Amino acid sequence: MGVPKQRPIVPSHLSDAQIVAYFDGELPRNELDSARAHLESCWTCRSRMGELQNNIDAFLDARTTLLPEESGFSDLRVEQFRQRLARHASATQSEGLPFQQWLARWRMAIRNSGSLFVEYRRAALAVVVSGCLLAVMFSDLLNTRVSADTVLSRAENYEANHLAPVGGVTTTSVRIEKIDRGSHGSKALGTVTLVRDSLSTATYVAARSTSGAAKQATVKDASQIAEPLLEVVMSGGNDDSRLERYLSQEHWVPDLSISQFRRLIDSRGSTQVSARRNHGEFELDYPFAPGHASGIQETLLRVDASDYAATSLSILTGGINDGSEYRFTRTTFSSAPRTLEMAKIFSPFEPSTTSTAPARPLPQLSKPVPVPYASSQATEEEVALAESLHKIDSCLGEEVYIYPMSDGSVLVQGLVDNPARRNAVRDALKLVGGSFRVEVYVPRELRNGSELYKPPDPSVQDSAAVTRPQSATLADLSDTGVPLHDVLYQHFMKPGLSPEDINKQVALFSNEIVTLARQTFLHAWALKRLDQEFAPTRIAGLPANVLQKIEQMREDHRRWISTITKRQAEMLAPVTGPEVMSGVEQVAGAQDTDTLLHLAQEQNELVRLLFTISPQAPVSADSLARLIAVLKHMGA
Numbered sequence: 001m002g003v004p005k006q007r008p009i010v011p012s013h014l015s016d017a018q019i020v021a022y023f024d025g026e027l028p029r030n031e032l033d034s035a036r037a038h039l040e041s042c043w044t045c046r047s048r049m050g051e052l053q054n055n056i057d058a059f060l061d062a063r064t065t066l067l068p069e070e071s072g073f074s075d076l077r078v079e080q081f082r083q084r085l086a087r088h089a090s091a092t093q094s095e096g097l098p099f100q101q102w103l104a105r106w107r108m109a110i111r112n113s114g115s116l117f118v119e120y121r122r123a124a125l126a127v128v129v130s131g132c133l134l135a136v137m138f139s140d141l142l143n144t145r146v147s148a149d150t151v152l153s154r155a156e157n158y159e160a161n162h163l164a165p166v167g168g169v170t171t172t173s174v175r176i177e178k179i180d181r182g183s184h185g186s187k188a189l190g191t192v193t194l195v196r197d198s199l200s201t202a203t204y205v206a207a208r209s210t211s212g213a214a215k216q217a218t219v220k221d222a223s224q225i226a227e228p229l230l231e232v233v234m235s236g237g238n239d240d241s242r243l244e245r246y247l248s249q250e251h252w253v254p255d256l257s258i259s260q261f262r263r264l265i266d267s268r269g270s271t272q273v274s275a276r277r278n279h280g281e282f283e284l285d286y287p288f289a290p291g292h293a294s295g296i297q298e299t300l301l302r303v304d305a306s307d308y309a310a311t312s313l314s315i316l317t318g319g320i321n322d323g324s325e326y327r328f329t330r331t332t333f334s335s336a337p338r339t340l341e342m343a344k345i346f347s348p349f350e351p352s353t354t355s356t357a358p359a360r361p362l363p364q365l366s367k368p369v370p371v372p373y374a375s376s377q378a379t380e381e382e383v384a385l386a387e388s389l390h391k392i393d394s395c396l397g398e399e400v401y402i403y404p405m406s407d408g409s410v411l412v413q414g415l416v417d418n419p420a421r422r423n424a425v426r427d428a429l430k431l432v433g434g435s436f437r438v439e440v441y442v443p444r445e446l447r448n449g450s451e452l453y454k455p456p457d458p459s460v461q462d463s464a465a466v467t468r469p470q471s472a473t474l475a476d477l478s479d480t481g482v483p484l485h486d487v488l489y490q491h492f493m494k495p496g497l498s499p500e501d502i503n504k505q506v507a508l509f510s511n512e513i514v515t516l517a518r519q520t521f522l523h524a525w526a527l528k529r530l531d532q533e534f535a536p537t538r539i540a541g542l543p544a545n546v547l548q549k550i551e552q553m554r555e556d557h558r559r560w561i562s563t564i565t566k567r568q569a570e571m572l573a574p575v576t577g578p579e580v581m582s583g584v585e586q587v588a589g590a591q592d593t594d595t596l597l598h599l600a601q602e603q604n605e606l607v608r609l610l611f612t613i614s615p616q617a618p619v620s621a622d623s624l625a626r627l628i629a630v631l632k633h634m635g636a
Contacts, residue, residue, distance in 0.1 A: 246294035
């Protein structure tokens with residue numbers, strides 16, 4: 001039995017239908033495992049999967065807004081039934097029918113209604129099911145005033161729980177943009193930052209517009225905050241002078257606090273309110289009275305449904321096609337210790353200073369920036385954060401880093417594939433506690449101006465760059481041969497198996513080897529990253545129990561490297577034959593981190609060369625023997 005024309009070992013990319021079926025769990029078990037293995041090793045399909053998920057989310061959002069508010073079908077049927085009863089009652093009274101004759105007519109009407117229902121039972125059932133679905137879908141729109149009040153109350157509790165303790169400060173940053181409601185074009189207006197002191201009533205405020213205008217000041221009276229901030233960020237290109245004047249008169253501060261939101265809507269001249277839950281957030285809609293002096297049509301406050309944190313506020317002016325939306329998005333809401341720099345800003349305010357004193361201009365607060373590992377000392381908080389990320393495998397190729405900042409704080413920042421993964425990272429970090437900040441983004445958010453810092457150490461950045469091309473080992477070269485196809489085909493060839501079944505086994509074997517090789521490399525890279533993040537000079541002053549946590553993370557990666565490479569060697573042993581396995585010497589003793597990383601990179605490249613579709617030069621006969629040798633070295 002000869003070897004047929006070889007087929008691509010790596011299956012072609014998954015279609016959109018297969019990806020959606022994989023989402024919904026509708027694939028058969030064997031196809032589900034194959035799709036999962038393919039997605040783990042193919043960044044092209046994984047990227048397409050993310051695009052499909054985003055399209056589905058966008059469709060659900062559009063569907064929610066386009067569905068009819070409520071069906072009046074049921075009310076119409078009730079009214080028709082009442083009219084029919086009234087007609088029967090009047091007819092009975094005027095004709096003086098005896099009770100038996102009246103009862104017989106009722107029986108006949110019920111019998112006719114039953115026959116009518118049988119005749120049109122499919123249409124009637126469809127109407128009933130549609131009514132039930134609409135009732136379930138829109139039941140959360142009932143009693144919206146109570147729902148809105150409840151959400152606002154819980155949002156206030158969230159803010160109270162996240163205010164800085166005595167001796168600290170609370171920082172709030174808000175991004176402002178203007179959106180044309182007709183064309184949906186967006187224009188960034190600027191940013192606002194407020195730092196509130198826990199030891200006084202003073203507030204440091206800073207506003208910067210996209211045109212370059214800026215203003216910084218420290219004020220003691222909150223009524224002095226609104227006008228200078230709004231003048232900077234809303235004057236450029238703003239044709240809604242009534243809105244700016246109204247917000248200044250109300251002394252409204254754009255910090256997205258619930259107290260300031262209540263100040264904004266107190267004089268709206270209307271009692272209408274609606275609330276609904278849109279996926280992961282609550283949307284509270286407060287219309288203003290028609291022709292309101294501010295020009296505001298309505299305000300829309302969005303609150304995170306998971307923790308009741310206010311996320312954004314929209315102020316809508318004018319009509320739907322000729323109006324504007326001013327959107328205020330909270331980018332920072334955190335507390336931190338009161339540093340010496342901040343104390344100097346708040347100290348000039350004596351108790352005798354009146355609330356009408358003019359604001360004192362001050363230099364802008366220096367923005368905290370990451371400090372390189374070589375210039376900082378590791379803290380117990382950093383170790384606890386690293387341990388949490390380690391437990392959810394965020395250290396394996398994911399670009400999430402822990403940054404010691406210039407103001408003494410700690411920032412966890414990074415980029416993940418999708419919102420579900422971001423939630424997993426946030427949930428893991430919540431268990432740590434402390435005053436660190438978390439900024440984890442998904443790719444689409446980077447288009448909105450979010451800033452990502454570079455990795456905190458150059459060597460970590462270089463290692464991250466090495467890992468990126470390794471994930472794209474499966475290229476669109478389906479017409480190119482694979483070096484070990486014939487060897488694997490002969491190994492899996494058994495009586496009774498069709499060429500198609502044999503090729504499937506070859507593909508599954510190759511995919512598993514490629515996946516294991518990449519995992520080995522990622523563990524070796526994570527081990528090297530730990531050496532940089534917690535170098536001996538950075539952890540010199542940490543307690544013994546904290547040092548033990550760092551060592552445990554290192555041991556976890558070494559154990560996984562040994563386990564995975566041994567598994568690879570066991571898989572390859574029947575394929576290569578005993579002569580190749582016996583010709584490789586076993587190396588005793590543990591390898592240092594640099595050696596492990598070098599070996600891991602080599603084995604990954606050898607696996608790609610032997611088991612993936614590649615247009616590279618012909619494979620040397622010693623490549624497979626070298627791969628076995630490297631695996632034995634790492635497995636020791």
